[in-house]
Every structure is written in structure tokens, then in C-alpha cells.
Amino acid sequence: MTERTFSIIKPDATRRNLTGAVNAVIEGAGLRIVAQRRIKLTEAQAKKFYEVHAERPFYGELVSQMTAEPVVVQVLEGPNAVAAYREVMGATNPEQAAEGTIRKQFALSIGENSVHGSDSLENAGIEIAQFFTDDQIVG
Ligand code: GDP
Numbered sequence: 001m002t003e004r005t006f007s008i009i010k011p012d013a014t015r016r017n018l019t020g021a022v023n024a025v026i027e028g029a030g031l032r033i034v035a036q037r038r039i040k041l042t043e044a045q046a047k048k049f050y051e052v053h054a055e056r057p058f059y060g061e062l063v064s065q066m067t068a069e070p071v072v073v074q075v076l077e078g079p080n081a082v083a084a085y086r087e088v089m090g091a092t093n094p095e096q097a098a099e100g101t102i103r104k105q106f107a108l109s110i111g112e113n114s115v116h117g118s119d120s121l122e123n124a125g126i127e128i129a130q131f132f133t134d135d136q137i138v139g
Contacts, residue, residue, distance in 0.1 A: 002078065003077070003078070003081040003121060003124070004077050004081055004125075005075070005076050005082045005121075005124045006074070006075060006116075006124050006131070007074040007076050007085060007115060007117050007118075008066075008072070008115065008116035010113070011067075011069035011070065011071060012065070012069075012107070013114040014038070014069055014072060019038075019072055022114065025088060025102050025105070026088065026102075030078055031076040031078040031081060031084060031085060033076060034076070034077045034139045035132050035137040036073070037074075037131070038070050038072050039071060039073060039131075040069075041071055043063060045130075046062075046066040050063065050066070061111060073131045081124075082117075082124055085118075086117055087101075089101060089103055090107075091103065092110060092113060093113075094109070094110070102114055
């Protein structure tokens with residue numbers, strides 16, 4: 001089934017000029033970038049986005065890392081896009097990520113792991129709506 005998922009190219013990747021390299025992996029995996037914008041997340045946006053992790057010990061570090069430099073927010077479209085992108089991203093901890101995945105190739109650490117991707121279709125819808133209106137997504 002054709003799905004849409006939400007992606008963020010994180011500050012560790014934009015800082016190292018890897019936006020195009022990450023996008024090449026995304027497109028190489030057959031996912032289409034149907035919306036994309038470079039922004040600087042505010043603290044309020046980052047806190048809200050990672051609200052589920054608010055009680056975790058790394059929450060403060062995560063919010064400060066996500067707001068330190070610009071990010072690229074994206075909507076990706078394709079067959080089973082949610083699961084397909086999770087596979088292309090690789091494991092959260094880059095040491096456990098499979099060969100060829102974005103995190104294996106580019107991530108610096110579990111915190112600075114280059115990309116975010118929605119973990120379910122429901123969350124994809126919620127996350128997309130936080131950053132894009134329907135008319136900004138052109139499939
Ligand atoms: P994801 O869905 O693979 O991104 O992983 P999670 O939803 O579990 O975590 C969200 C994000 O929080 C991760 O992508 C990391 O950037 C960060 N994170 C998760 N676990 C840790 C950790 O143990 N330490 C640090 N510093 N950051 C973490």
C-alpha cells in the first residue's frame with residue numbers, strides 16, 4: 001500500500017553537509033521526497049515532537065541537539081513507506097545498524113544519528129501535520 005511517512009534529517013547531518021547524501025539513499029531505496037523544507041526547530045517544537053521521551057534521561061540532550069543547527073523536514077511516499085524508511089534508516093544505535101543504512105553510513109552516535117523516521121502510520125500522520133499542510137505535499 002502506498003503510504004507517507006515523516007522524516008527529519010537531523011543537525012549532525014546538515015552540519016556535515018550530508019543532506020544530498022542522505023536524500024540519495026532515500027531515493028535509491030525507492031522512496032519519493034514529496035515535501036521538504038529546511039528549518040531551525042524551536043525549543044518548543046523539539047520538546048513537543050519528542051514529548052514521548054520527556055521522562056527519559058537523554059531528553060534534555062536530545063532537545064538541545066535537535067535545536068542546535070538546522071534540520072530538513074520531509075514527507076516520503078512509497079510502498080509501505082513507514083516500514084521501508086525504518087529499514088533504510090537502520091537501528092537507533094549506529095553500532096547496531098545494518099550495512100548500507102543511513103545510520104550505518106552517517107550517524108555519529110545513538111544521540112546524533114542523522115535521521116528521524118515515523119515508527120507507525122498513525123504517528124506519521126500526526127508528525128506530518130506538525131510541519132506540513134496538505135497543499136505543501138505534492139505526490
Ligand atoms: P528512533 O525511532 O530510532 O529514532 O529511536 P527512539 O524513538 O527510541 O529515540 C528517539 C531519538 O532519541 C533517537 O533517534 C536518538 O536521537 C535519541 N536517543 C534514543 N536513545 C538515546 C540514548 O540512549 N542516548 C541519547 N543521547 N539519545 C538517545
